[in-house]
Amino acid sequence: MGLQARLDERKRLGLFRSMSVARNNSRVLNLASNDYLNLAMDSRLQSAGIEALRQYGCSSSASPLVTGYGPVHKELKQTLCRWHDFPNGLVWNSGYAANQAVLSLLPQKGDLVLADRLNHNSILYGVLRSGARLIRYRHADLDHLEALLADHCNERRNIFVTTESVFSMNGDWPDLRRIAKLKERYDFFWILDEAHALGWYGDRGQGLANELGVDGQVDLLVGTMGKSLGSQGAYTLFRYDCIGDYLVNFSEEFIYSTYLSPASAAIAIEAVAIIQSSVSLRRQGRKISKDIRHSLRGMGFSVAEGDSSIVSIVIGDAKKTMQAGRLLDSRGILVGSIRPPTVPKETSRLRMSLKATIASEDIERLLAAFEQVAKEFV
Ligand SMILES: Cc1ncc(COP(=O)(O)O)c(C=O)c1O
CATH class of the missing domain: 3.90.1150.10 (Aspartate Aminotransferase, domain 1)
Incomplete structure (x- = not known):
């Protein structure tokens, strides 16, 4: 179908999108x-951004592997690791880029990814790029997830389970405690996207896994800074240094893009301080x-x-x-x-x-x- 025909089809179905x-x-x-x-207009965040603009300029002006990674990015990474109690992490330009990179690079050909059917587009299309086998379980249906784990756990391949905590389009969440229990029984790598739970759950706003006492079992946590944090960009936190090294070496989203602006990083640092209390x-x-x-x-x-x-x-x-x-x-x-x-x-x-x-x-x-x-x- 040509471009115009596809657009006309969308119009006919009431699905045409346009910007205003x-x-x-x-x-x-x-x-x-x-x-x-309501932090995006908060004067404390604005001051942190203005101060960073003065000190570091308006742009990071380069990829993080060239000169784009500055002191404020390093401080942000350390702040996020302390907040969530993870030993290591990476800051990204967006949650979309972070999910694409993580899901396309960590699972490899021969691995299996079990993903909630309603996971965000960035997760789904990341897995599809990876070459790993993808099976989507019914939304938040952990009986289905468990049955799939039982079916595939003896296949001698790496298994990844990936879900959002609070789902972006439903506002509901799966039983994270049960996923943590399943992880004890069936050894898998758990990737949890907390984009919509940050700031709202957790004793210091660290998200739903923290609130439910299972954040220690999450292998890789994805957080975004364009929602509760009132800034821009995203982060991934993980427990093994080789994951950071792998992403830095192989993620095209990371290597070939001008890094997050220093002001966005400084604003996120301020937001984390405010959110904690x-x-x-x-x-x-x-x-x-x-x-x-x-x-x-x-x-x-x-x-x-x-x-x-x-x-x-x-x-x-x-x-x-x-x-x-x-x-x-x-x-x-x-x-x-x-x-x-x-x-x-x-x-x-x-x-x-x-x-x-x-x-x-x-x-x-x-x-x-x-x-x-x-x-x-x-
Ligand atoms: C669950 C989830 N993960 C990731 C993203 C992407 O984050 P970003 O807007 O920083 O690209 C979104 C976007 O809304 C989301 O809902």
């Missing part, structure tokens, strides 16, 4: 961006999440239990989902309108990225707008 400049002003309640702790903010965000879910269920929406920062309201039909998103937009509320192929067919949804700081009058405004959506679309 985001409205961001004080009257708009932006629940489409992943700034869960933001205990009451975490508590508040999780309460808001529970309350909003409860209210939405009362209106007839099907919304999962839980208290994560991501609340997904499945509408089903793609065109209806876009209309519902526009209705909220007309009332000054921005949410994500998510359609296939990002989510499975017939599960188009409104996706809210909550902020722990939403004021109670904004919650009222939000719920009133959803009453209207319920009347027209449920």
Whole structure:
């Protein structure tokens, strides 16, 4: 099919995507961006960025293997290792690049990767590049994962298990304690993407594995800095030095790209310091999440239990989902309108990225707008 025909097909199905400049002003309640702790506009982060701009300039201006890796990047890596209690790590330009590199390079031809069916695109396409065999287990279904482990554990090949903790499009999570138990029984390498759990879970905001006491069993943790941390970029943490050496030597994403700006690194360092002590903010965000879910269920929406920062309201039909998103937009509320192929067919949804700081009058405004959506679309 030619380019135009494929675009026309997308239009016909209500799946055409286009860009528009985001409205961001004080009257708009932006629940489409992943700034869960409202740190992106925080003056302490801004000052850290400005100071780094003055000291190190506007760009790292080179790949990390040339001169792009500076003192502030090293400090960030050390800060992240201390925060999560991992001995070693690497900072990346984005979570997409980090997942692509890790999943395409660590599993090798002959290995097996067991991956949650709803894992992020960056994980899936990373594995597909690796040449390893990929089997996707049903979303968060650990009976299925265990059955696959039992079937394949005697094959004398390396097995990798990869999952998100909080799922980006559902806001739910698998039983991480059970995965840790499975790891004791079936020896596998566990890769956990905590992109959407950082800042929200953990006694110092280190994520869900920490909160559940299983972070010690994770072999490689992926974190992103463009969400709760209010910055940009990502990191991977691991326990064996050879993993870092391997990624640095073989990852094209790492070697052939200008490194993260010093300002982004400095902003992330400041964010980690703030997040560690933001205990009451975490508590508040999780309460808001529970309350909003409860209210939405009362209106007839099907919304999962839980208290994560991501609340997904499945509408089903793609065109209806876009209309519902526009209705909220007309009332000054921005949410994500998510359609296939990002989510499975017939599960188009409104996706809210909550902020722990939403004021109670904004919650009222939000719920009133959803009453209207319920009347027209449920
Ligand atoms: C689970 C997950 N991992 C990785 C990424 C990619 O991170 P980044 O936006 O830093 O590229 C995302 C993006 O939203 C994500 O949801």
